[in-house]
Amino acid sequence: MSRQTVSNALVHPERLKAPTLEKVQSVIAELGYRPSSAAQSLRSQRTGAVGFELLAIGSANRNEIIYPFTVALSEMAIGHNCHVVTFSAAGAQSPTEGYEDMIRAQVVDAFIIADTHKGDPRPAWLDKAGVPYAAFGRVWGRPDITSWADVDGAAGLRDATNHLFAVGYAQGGYLGWPFGSSIGDERRRGWIEATTASGRSLGPEAQAEQDLDAATDAAYDLIEQVGRGGAIACASDLLAMGVERAARRRGWVPGRDVGMTGIDDSSYAGMLKLTSVSQPVTTIADYLLGLVHKRLEGGPPPESGALFRPALVTRASSDPNT
Amino acid sequence: MSRQTVSNALVHPERLKAPTLEKVQSVIAELGYRPSSAAQSLRSQRTGAVGFELLAIGSANRNEIIYPFTVALSEMAIGHNCHVVTFSAAGAQSPTEGYEDMIRAQVVDAFIIADTHKGDPRPAWLDKAGVPYAAFGRVWGRPDITSWADVDGAAGLRDATNHLFAVGYAQGGYLGWPFGSSIGDERRRGWIEATTASGRSLGPEAQAEQDLDAATDAAYDLIEQVGRGGAIACASDLLAMGVERAARRRGWVPGRDVGMTGIDDSSYAGMLKLTSVSQPVTTIADYLLGLVHKRLEGGPPPESGALFRPALVTRASSDPNT
DNA sequence: CTGAAAGCGCTTACAG
DNA sequence: CTGAAAGCGCTTACAG
Numbered sequence: 001m002s003r004q005t006v007s008n009a010l011v012h013p014e015r016l017k018a019p020t021l022e023k024v025q026s027v028i029a030e031l032g033y034r035p036s037s038a039a040q041s042l043r044s045q046r047t048g049a050v051g052f053e054l055l056a057i058g059s060a061n062r063n064e065i066i067y068p069f070t071v072a073l074s075e076m077a078i079g080h081n082c083h084v085v086t087f088s089a090a091g092a093q094s095p096t097e098g099y100e101d102m103i104r105a106q107v108v109d110a111f112i113i114a115d116t117h118k119g120d121p122r123p124a125w126l127d128k129a130g131v132p133y134a135a136f137g138r139v140w141g142r143p144d145i146t147s148w149a150d151v152d153g154a155a156g157l158r159d160a161t162n163h164l165f166a167v168g169y170a171q172g173g174y175l176g177w178p179f180g181s182s183i184g185d186e187r188r189r190g191w192i193e194a195t196t197a198s199g200r201s202l203g204p205e206a207q208a209e210q211d212l213d214a215a216t217d218a219a220y221d222l223i224e225q226v227g228r229g230g231a232i233a234c235a236s237d238l239l240a241m242g243v244e245r246a247a248r249r250r251g252w253v254p255g256r257d258v259g260m261t262g263i264d265d266s267s268y269a270g271m272l273k274l275t276s277v278s279q280p281v282t283t284i285a286d287y288l289l290g291l292v293h294k295r296l297e298g299g300p301p302p303e304s305g306a307l308f309r310p311a312l313v314t315r316a317s318s319d320p321n322t
Numbered sequence: 323m324s325r326q327t328v329s330n331a332l333v334h335p336e337r338l339k340a341p342t343l344e345k346v347q348s349v350i351a352e353l354g355y356r357p358s359s360a361a362q363s364l365r366s367q368r369t370g371a372v373g374f375e376l377l378a379i380g381s382a383n384r385n386e387i388i389y390p391f392t393v394a395l396s397e398m399a400i401g402h403n404c405h406v407v408t409f410s411a412a413g414a415q416s417p418t419e420g421y422e423d424m425i426r427a428q429v430v431d432a433f434i435i436a437d438t439h440k441g442d443p444r445p446a447w448l449d450k451a452g453v454p455y456a457a458f459g460r461v462w463g464r465p466d467i468t469s470w471a472d473v474d475g476a477a478g479l480r481d482a483t484n485h486l487f488a489v490g491y492a493q494g495g496y497l498g499w500p501f502g503s504s505i506g507d508e509r510r511r512g513w514i515e516a517t518t519a520s521g522r523s524l525g526p527e528a529q530a531e532q533d534l535d536a537a538t539d540a541a542y543d544l545i546e547q548v549g550r551g552g553a554i555a556c557a558s559d560l561l562a563m564g565v566e567r568a569a570r571r572r573g574w575v576p577g578r579d580v581g582m583t584g585i586d587d588s589s590y591a592g593m594l595k596l597t598s599v600s601q602p603v604t605t606i607a608d609y610l611l612g613l614v615h616k617r618l619e620g621g622p623p624p625e626s627g628a629l630f631r632p633a634l635v636t637r638a639s640s641d642p643n644t
Numbered sequence: 645c646t647g648a649a650a651g652c653g654c655t656t657a658c659a660g
Numbered sequence: 661c662t663g664a665a666a667g668c669g670c671t672t673a674c675a676g
Binding site for chain 1: 645646647651652653654
Binding site for chain 1: 429
């Protein structure tokens with residue numbers, strides 16, 4: 001069996017006749033042969049690795065999403081014939097230092113970036129360096145960049161609000177963040193759309209920062225306004241936790257006396273039996289890896305960014321019969 | 323400047339005279355040259371990568387630790403001249419399938435493993451395959467394996483208990499898990515040791531499963547036993563959260579009327595202002611990477627496993643003046 | 645289908 | 661210090 005034939009069996013199986021191919025494949029399976037990735041990398045000038053920066057700092061809220069996303073990337077990598085290299089440039093001079101290092105040492109071919117924000121220097125640096133990348137989260141302030149995927153927060157709130165009406169709550173209020181945050185405003189829009197589409201008038205609403213005491217205080221008054229038998233859709237799990245605490249403080253049973261929903265399906269949402277909306281991290285990871293793969297093959301960028309619909313996870317906090 | 327000299331400058335700088343070395347280094351810095359890791363891997367038969375399996379499933383409790391640990395590994399990798407490849411063998415036939423794949427494709431030289439448990443097939447498989455590894459967490463049931471590091475839970479509870487006494491709580495009770503869990507028993511031992519060493523008698527204690535309602539119910543009676551001005555050291559943040567809820571249910575202010583401490587410094591500990599004990603993930607990641615590095619160099623395994631002391635993070639829940 | 649060759653970029657041993 | 665060579669394990673182009 002020539003070296004050429006084995007290589008063809010792996011790379012261009014269509015060049016071999018069926019019986020030869022099968023013979024080669026069975027021997028490969030028997031010996032457990034796998035081509036050396038180092039040699040393949042050297043030959044192809046591709047590493048087959050995608051870099052993903054993990055930041056040490058970060059709000060609890062953010063980490064609740066980034067960890068599942070990291071797992072999702074690692075899971076989906078196999079299907080894209082690549083693996084994920086995580087890195088963290090603690091104490092770096094510039095936000096792109098870690099990226100420069102990875103590229104120069106040719107450890108990765110491309111990056112998935114997260115936590116994009118206004119004025120983020122990474123997209124521009126990566127573009128200039130000619131390194132493919134795709135972002136988890138919109139690339140704010142750069143409408144020309146379309147290689148991103150994000151969660152459809154409006155759809156999440158629509159689903160949560162519709163669910164609250166469907167299980168029989170009389171009125172649906174809203175606890176959100178102060179106006180002006182893009183993500184917060186989008187989620188609130190979902191609540192408005194679902195309420196309006198159901199033919200109801202908007203319930204009472206309030207705003208609180210992403211802080212438990214502030215949320216609890218705001219919710220204490222708000223749940224009195226919706227009254228027993230009403231429900232509150234929230235812009236985050238933390239705000240929903242505030243509603244839960246406010247209910248307890250009034251002696252109301254969450255779910256039975258007042259319903260509530262959060263967003264992100266964080267660890268404490270499960271602990272508190274809060275209905276929430278689970279971010280479609282696996283779908284997003286798969287999509288983003290597909291994007292960088294296409295860019296590596298020289299394909300064009302997508303027409304536009306992609307929004308993915310999260311999935312409702314119902315728990316006792318939105319069950320009037322609790 | 324010969325290829326040989328440049329290579330020597332990087333690998334054996336002591337072979338060059340100072341002026342030559344400096345000249346080479348300045349040119350390297352100017353061009354931003356970094357040796358291709360693919361070529362180095364092929365040559366050395368080492369990839370310079372350490373694999374780390376991320377599991378999709380897992381309790382919220384566990385994920386609160388594994389994510390910071392993953393970040394710590396990525397941060398510490400630079401110092402060990404390696405990088406971290408995360409993988410996840412979702413839908414694998416056996417728990418070692420992902421490991422086999424990574425080794426056969428020669429993507430990594432070694433592994434860091436977490437979530438070791440009794441009957442875990444991974445250590446035996448890795449030993450048989452001759453692949454170096456080190457574990458975050460004791461390798462239960464295999465006292466012969468010493469390549470592990472873990473958190474000293476007894477020290478954590480000692481520190482928490484001593485702190486509660488130091489800030490002036492009259493009595494220190496304990497809320498733990500049902501007896502028989504190794505980690506739980508170790509943490510309880512820390513509470514007993516600190517209490518005894520302070521010359522006090524043990525305060526009241528209770529047990530609850532790692533479930534919020536169970537913890538809240540158990541804590542409701544327990545805090546009445548310690549009384550106002552007392553405090554409860556807990557085996558986990560979730561149990562401490564139960565104490566916090568029980569205090570609120572009684573109309574007591576956490577910190578002022580009853581103190582409480584948790585373990586792990588999870589996201590919700592910060593949200594609820596719970597004093598907790600932060601796992602030394604960075605120290606552990608650094609130690610474990612050092613271990614696998616030594617094994618790769620052919621060094622002997624350590625004499626014994628290593629326990630690292632966690633760090634107390636004080637917040638309002640253990641402040642009588644709140 | 646086989647077989648011999650070339651080259652990806654390193655590191656090392658060796659002769660000068 | 662230089663320079664020429666070898667080899668790590670692949671993939672590909674090419675002659676047979």
